[in-house]
Amino acid sequence: MPAEARQIKIGLSSQNHCNYLEDRMERVAVAMEDELHTESNYEMLLANGFRRSGNTIYTPHCDNCNACQAVRVFIPDVVLTKSQKRLRNKAQTLNWQMKNEMDENWFELYSRYINKRHTNGSMYPPQKDVFAQFSQCDWLNTQYLHIYDGKNLVAIAVTDDMHLSASAFYTFFDPDYPLSLGTVGVLMQIEYCSQTNKQWLYLGYQIDECPAMNYKVRFHRHQKLVNQRWQG
Numbered sequence: 001m002p003a004e005a006r007q008i009k010i011g012l013s014s015q016n017h018c019n020y021l022e023d024r025m026e027r028v029a030v031a032m033e034d035e036l037h038t039e040s041n042y043e044m045l046l047a048n049g050f051r052r053s054g055n056t057i058y059t060p061h062c063d064n065c066n067a068c069q070a071v072r073v074f075i076p077d078v079v080l081t082k083s084q085k086r087l088r089n090k091a092q093t094l095n096w097q098m099k100n101e102m103d104e105n106w107f108e109l110y111s112r113y114i115n116k117r118h119t120n121g122s123m124y125p126p127q128k129d130v131f132a133q134f135s136q137c138d139w140l141n142t143q144y145l146h147i148y149d150g151k152n153l154v155a156i157a158v159t160d161d162m163h164l165s166a167s168a169f170y171t172f173f174d175p176d177y178p179l180s181l182g183t184v185g186v187l188m189q190i191e192y193c194s195q196t197n198k199q200w201l202y203l204g205y206q207i208d209e210c211p212a213m214n215y216k217v218r219f220h221r222h223q224k225l226v227n228q229r230w231q232g
Contacts, residue, residue, distance in 0.1 A: 008045075009033055012061060019122055020210040021067060029061035037139045043162045046072075046202050049225045052140075052160075052169075054133050060205070068205040070225040071216040072165075075193045075201060079220045088187055090179055095148050096188045102144045103153055107131075109174060110156075116175035135170060142169070145188060147181065157185040159192070165200035166193050186219060 010029040018024040031037075031045065036057060042050075049070040050059045060068040080088065107128055114126040123130065136142065140160050147155040155173035159166050168189050173181035186203070193201050206224060207213035216222065223232035 008036065010061075013058075015063070018062075018065075020207050020213055021065075024065050024067070025062065026065075027061050027063065028058040031057040039140055039162050042140065042160075043165060046070075046165065046167060047230075049228070051167075051204060052137060054135070055137055055139070067207050067209060069207075071203045071206045071222050072225075072230070073190065073201045073203065073219050074221050074223065075190065075198050077221040078190055078194070080187075081218065081220070084183065084187065084218070087180060087183055091184050091187075093149065094154070094179075094184065096192075097146050097148070098159070098192060099144050099146055102156055103146060105153060106156060109153055110172045113172040113175050145185065145192060147173070147185065147188065149177075155181045155185055157189055159189055161196075164198060165202060166196075166198050167202040168204065183215070183218075190219070 009032045011032050013028045013030065015025045015027050018026040031050065035041070036045065037055065042052065042057065045057055048059075050057050051070075052058070060066075062068075107126070110131065111126040114121070114123055118124055123134070135158050137160070141162070143159045143161045145157040145159050146153060147157070154177050155171060157171040158169040160169055166189060168186060171182055171185040173185070186201075189201055192198075203216040203219065203222075205213065206216045217224070221232065223230040225231075
């Protein structure tokens with residue numbers, strides 16, 4: 001029976017301190033059935049507000065908090081803001097390539113990013129095996145969008161590539177680069193989706209109260225999943 005035609009068995013995690021809002025506790029609901037771990041079922045689960053971490057499919061299930069709202073961009077109707085157009089013009093000297101594996105020097109870039117931007121986060125200190133467990137997936141086509149300034153690698157956007165959509169999973173970049181490479185990464189993922197005839201780019205969870213997670217609604221035309229209905 002298709003996953004969308006039946007109830008999904010989930011398991012609830014214990015409560016932990018939220019990584020994004022200091023005064024909150026977090027809990028996630030995990031999709032338990034092995035048969036859900038396929039590209040087609042995951043694409044359906046993305047459309048219902050789920051994400052993945054490694055091979056684990058989850059969605060926020062917090063007590064008394066609904067700050068996390070899934071956001072996706074409708075690729076055929078993308079309209080850039082004035083600031084995004086200016087950034088795109090400034091980034092014209094950059095070039096990107098989608099690859100099956102990361103360049104050999106990826107960990108040097110990743111380490112600089114974590115050590116400069118996320119010393120209080122769960123990925124600190126940077127470790128290769130921890131990042132592999134977090135980012136890799138046995139049952140998805142995960143690609144790596146490499147951004148270069150000349151021959152110099154300045155960013156990698158980990159991107160799950162599916163039939164109708166792509167999912168922006170995680171991006172790390174040169175923390176000292178003069179442009180906003182996080183935004184550049186999304187703009188280039190949008191370009192990739194357009195070139196490969198995707199309908200949606202899933203951006204993860206918008207958290208209005210968290211500066212590191214409140215940028216997703218700046219991309220138009222976006223939709224937010226509110227009370228299990230896509231709005232926008």
